[in-house]
Amino acid sequence: MTQEVGPELRARVEQIRGALDRGGDRFEPALLDRARTDLDRVLERLELGVDHSVVALVGGTGSGKSSMFNSLTRLAFADVGVIRPTTSQAAACVWGPAADKLLDFLQVAKERRILRESALTGTDEADLHGLVLLDLPDHDSVATGHAELVNRLLPLIDLLIWVVDPQKYADNALHEGYLRELQNRHEAMVVVVNQVDTLTAAGKEAVRGDVGRLLAEDGIADVPVILASARTGEGVPDVRQHLSRVLRSESIAARTARDEIAAVSRRIADGLGEREPELPAPDVTAGALAEAAGVPAVAAALRSAVESPTPVALSGVQRPARSRIDAIRESWLAGVTTGLPGRWRTAVVGAVASAGDFFEHAWAALEGVAQPPARDQVAARRRLLGVVALVLGAVLAVAGAILLTQSTPLGIGVASGGVLLAIIGAALVLTARSLRRRTAAERADRYRREVAEAVTAVVVADLHQPVAAVLADHEAVRTGVAGP
Ligand SMILES: Nc1nc2c(ncn2[C@@H]2O[C@H](COP(=O)(O)OP(=O)(O)OP(=O)(O)O)[C@@H](O)[C@H]2O)c(=O)[nH]1
Numbered sequence: 092m093t094q095e096v097g098p099e100l101r102a103r104v105e106q107i108r109g110a111l112d113r114g115g116d117r118f119e120p121a122l123l124d125r126a127r128t129d130l131d132r133v134l135e136r137l138e139l140g141v142d143h144s145v146v147a148l149v150g151g152t153g154s155g156k157s158s159m160f161n162s163l164t165r166l167a168f169a170d171v172g173v174i175r176p177t178t179s180q181a182a183a184c185v186w187g188p189a190a191d192k193l194l195d196f197l198q199v200a201k202e203r204r205i206l207r208e209s210a211l212t213g214t215d216e217a218d219l220h221g222l223v224l225l226d227l228p229d230h231d232s233v234a235t236g237h238a239e240l241v242n243r244l245l246p247l248i249d250l251l252i253w254v255v256d257p258q259k260y261a262d263n264a265l266h267e268g269y270l271r272e273l274q275n276r277h278e279a280m281v282v283v284v285n286q287v288d289t290l291t292a293a294g295k296e297a298v299r300g301d302v303g304r305l306l307a308e309d310g311i312a313d314v315p316v317i318l319a320s321a322r323t324g325e326g327v328p329d330v331r332q333h334l335s336r337v338l339r340s341e342s343i344a345a346r347t348a349r350d351e352i353a354a355v356s357r358r359i360a361d362g363l364g365e366r367e368p369e370l371p372a373p374d375v376t377a378g379a380l381a382e383a384a385g386v387p388a389v390a391a392a393l394r395s396a397v398e399s400p401t402p403v404a405l406s407g408v409q410r411p412a413r414s415r416i417d418a419i420r421e422s423w424l425a426g427v428t429t430g431l432p433g434r435w436r437t438a439v440v441g442a443v444a445s446a447g448d449f450f451e452h453a454w455a456a457l458e459g460v461a462q463p464p465a466r467d468q469v470a471a472r473r474r475l476l477g478v479v480a481l482v483l484g485a486v487l488a489v490a491g492a493i494l495l496t497q498s499t500p501l502g503i504g505v506a507s508g509g510v511l512l513a514i515i516g517a518a519l520v521l522t523a524r525s526l527r528r529r530t531a532a533e534r535a536d537r538y539r540r541e542v543a544e545a546v547t548a549v550v551v552a553d554l555h556q557p558v559a560a561v562l563a564d565h566e567a568v569r570t571g572v573a574g575p
């Protein structure tokens with residue numbers, strides 16, 4: 092792969108780890124432990140490097156694995172011998188960045204590694220950048236003496252090149268031994284019939300037919316068969332094509348790490364809600380609390396008291412029934428925990444003020460709002476003045492009328508003055524009434540508003556804010572786990 096996936100996968104693991112830390116004890120401890128362990132294992136895998144693709148040459152002794160290794164690498168690095176078995180220790184050729192951690196893990200000795208790109212800077216090798224080619228000991232030696240290597244190698248193999256000898260291929264059933272485990276990954280296998288330079292044209296076709304038949308018997312007929320000769324180079328470009336094909340997709344190690352990360356993420360997501368419940372608007376909750384405490388009735392009484400021309404005694408807001416406030420808190424909690432799994436629900440309930448505290452805070456807020464005065468003094472004074480003017484005007488008008496009957500010239504002046512005064516008085520009384528009405532509406536509104544503000548502050552501090560913090564955690568954890 093040209094684009095490195097290792098750093099991307101590492102960042103993803105760190106993102107999930109961060110989410111786990113943030114979720115903390117709001118996850119089931121067993122789930123948390125398992126997720127952390129799994130992620131540690133993925134990181135170990137990533138430490139080996141997942142940006143290399145691993146191709147292994149396997150097969151019976153003397154089939155020509157080491158020769159094919161040399162032919163593919165265009166180097167004479169692997170030991171080719173006549174004494175059987177020749178290769179007792181795995182050898183590796185690496186194209187591109189060194190794969191030291193991976194090769195340490197696969198127990199390939201330092202002196203048995205060669206870096207292809209540093210050995211020769213031929214640009215024709217660029218298509219194999221990122222490849223690790225392994226020359227393994229023969230099938231029997233691997234099966235008997237390299238069990239640990241096999242265990243480590245199998246999950247990392249991106250392509251298995253099975254090198255067979257044209258004389259002996261039928262001896263080793265292709266499904267034998269440790270390779271059986273790879274059977275279900277036959278898309279990652281190629282059979283190379285080597286040493287075809289020793290065969291006639293007819294012999295080649297016969298071998299191809301036989302090998303094809305054996306593969307079909309094993310149920311892996313789709314495995315490609317390449318006739319090749321490490322000695323003459325025949326078929327070797329075909330094999331190299333398979334090597335570069337492997338490099339075009341992500342390494343199995345990267346895919347496995349990706350799958351494991353996805354599996355961890357899915358398991359964690361099961362311990363989360365699909366989304367965060369919506370928080371009710373605090374003023375709506377505050378309205379319900381005010382209503383439970385009879386605030387609308389108190390405001391209405393205040394309003395009619397201020398409207399009344401005569402003084403009216405008012406009683407303040409009454410301490411509400413504890414059960415009504417508890418019920419509001421309970422239904423609020425039920426709404427904001429819907430769809431949350433158990434531990435997150437517990438976290439939400441644990442974050443809000445206790446029922447007792449909430450009741451006391453709400454009551455203190457209700458009680459703390461001073462009731463505006465029940466009497467509008469300005470209007471009262473104006474009304475008094477109006478009444479006095481009205482009475483005085485009436486008296487003067489009557490007096491003026493009497494004077495007029497006696498043909499006193501002053502009569503007309505006194506009577507019209509009196510009428511004017513009475514009109515002014517009546518106007519004052521009437522405007523005093525509309526002033527009281529306006530004041531009454533204003534004071535009732537102000538009282539309701541101040542109560543609403545005070546109770547909203549309690550709802551915000553005791554319920555809304557603490558739960559918003561828990562839900563913000565939930566959202567951060569949920570999106571962190573879900574990933575990009
Ligand atoms: N004629 C011919 N001989 C080959 C070819 N490839 C390998 N040989 C010979 O076969 C013998 C075994 O080759 P190796 O490459 O050592 O075989 P190997 O599979 O690595 O054997 P082990 O390491 O013992 O498992 C050597 O003598 C090679 O020269 C080929 O394509 N044609």
Ligand SMILES: [Mg+2]
Pocket residue numbers: 156157158170171177178226227228
């Ligand atoms: Mg060998």
